[in-house]
Amino acid sequence: MEVTVLLFAAHRERVGTASTVASLPDRATVGTLLSELRARGGGWADLPRSPAVAVNRSYANVDSELSDGDEVALIPPVAGG
Amino acid sequence: MIWSDVAIDPIDPSAVLERVGAPRDGAVALFLGTVRDHNEGRPVGGMEYEGYAEMAREQLAAIVAEAASRAGTDRIAAVHRLGELAVGEVSVAIAVSTPHRAEAFDAARHVIEEIKRRLPVWKRERYLDGAAEWLAGRAPGVEPGGGAAVGAPGGDIEAVRPRGREG
Numbered sequence: 001m002e003v004t005v006l007l008f009a010a011h012r013e014r015v016g017t018a019s020t021v022a023s024l025p026d027r028a029t030v031g032t033l034l035s036e037l038r039a040r041g042g043g044w045a046d047l048p049r050s051p052a053v054a055v056n057r058s059y060a061n062v063d064s065e066l067s068d069g070d071e072v073a074l075i076p077p078v079a080g081g
Numbered sequence: 082m083i084w085s086d087v088a089i090d091p092i093d094p095s096a097v098l099e100r101v102g103a104p105r106d107g108a109v110a111l112f113l114g115t116v117r118d119h120n121e122g123r124p125v126g127g128m129e130y131e132g133y134a135e136m137a138r139e140q141l142a143a144i145v146a147e148a149a150s151r152a153g154t155d156r157i158a159a160v161h162r163l164g165e166l167a168v169g170e171v172s173v174a175i176a177v178s179t180p181h182r183a184e185a186f187d188a189a190r191h192v193i194e195e196i197k198r199r200l201p202v203w204k205r206e207r208y209l210d211g212a213a214e215w216l217a218g219r220a221p222g223v224e225p226g227g228g229a230a231v232g233a234p235g236g237d238i239e240a241v242r243p244r245g246r247e248g
Contacts, residue, residue, distance in 0.1 A: 009131050009203035010215045052221045054201065057136035059221055073133055073201070077218030080132075080161060080202030081114050081173055081193060 001026060001068035003033065009076045011051065015043040024066065030055065031062035033072060051075065084158040085145045087137040087202075092162050092171040100158035106178040110185035112193055114173035116166045120216075124209040130163045130172060133201040137161065144195040152188035154179045159192050161202060198222045 005020050012018050022036055030053050037044050052075040053060050059075075066072065084100050098111055116128045141159060149157045156178040166172055173196060177188040196202075199221045207213045 006133065008133055008201070009205070013215075054133070054136055057133075057139055059199070073136065075133070075201055075221060076203055076215070078197070078199060078201055078221050079204050079216045079218030080130075080137075080200035081197045 001028070001066070003066055003068070003070045003072050005033070005037065006071065006073040008073065011047060011074050011076050014046050028066050029062065030060055030064045030066065030072065033066060034062065047074065052077075082158070083145055083149050083155050085138070085141045086160045087132055087134055087141055087163060087200075088160065089162065089164040092160055092174045094171060094174050094176075097158050097160060097174045097176045101156040101176045101178040103156055103178060105180055106154075106156060107180055108182035108185040109176065109178040110182070110189040112173075112175040112189045113171050114193065116168050116170050116172060118168045120206055125168065125206050126209045127168060127207045128166045128172070129205040129207065129213075130161075130166065131203045131205070132161070132163045134163065136201050137163075140200050141196070144192055144200070147195070148177070148188040148191045151191060152177065152179055152184040154184065154188065157188060157192075159196075161196065161200065163202070 002021050002023050005022055007015055007018055022033055024032055024036060038047060050062060054073040054075055055064055055066065056071050082100055094111060094113055098109065102109055118125055141161060145157055145159050149155055154177065159175040161173045175189045175192045177185045179185040203215060203218060205213050205215050
């Protein structure tokens with residue numbers, strides 16, 4: 001399956017891209033995705049080990065299971081207001 | 082009405098105020114967050130707000146709905162701005178009206194605190210010396226599913242200590 005990954009603010013600048021597509025095995029979790037991304041090396045390897053994540057615009061955790069077509073956002077520490 | 086938005090357009094506080102109020106309300110609270118001209122001793126020339134706009138709109142709508150429920154009012158409006166802001170410009174506006182003042186203050190406070198806790202928005206300060214930095218934020222304090230977490234976020238969420246000023 002494939003998921004779309006979105007990066008924002010400091011994460012985006014660290015990696016150098018605002019989005020990417022990741023191919024994952026069935027029943028992959030957020031944790032599986034994070035491992036795949038970090039294995040890409042470069043700025044990906046510098047991402048926090050356990051960043052906050054949203055799946056389809058809701059906060060999720062590393063154990064959340066992913067589905068084909070999901071939109072996964074890596075959320076840096078928030079600073080609104 | 083219960084209303085919220087996350088947008089690039091400049092915020093007109095009086096237009097936000099007009100979205101609340103009713104003959105039975107004796108109190109209207111208006112909170113504005115504005116861009117400050119200094120942070121930790123460094124002069125600040127402006128602020129860039131970046132957001133995950135679609136999620137931020139959904140989160141802000143949920144926050145406002147929670148506050149309305151707590152306060153027992155359906156007269157509440159909140160807007161957060163994104164993009165480039167100059168010193169003094171309004172980054173967030175929250176208006177609430179209720180029959181009595183305590184509920185209005187409480188609801189406005191709830192909305193701004195939850196914005197800071199979980200709205201997917203980031204800000205980069207532009208200093209007068211030419212440098213620019215993303216402000217260290219806080220790990221979103223929300224449990225999966227959207228409910229507000231109690232206390233500190235779980236250990237699986239990146240822990241970053243809040244630093245310095247907040248709006």
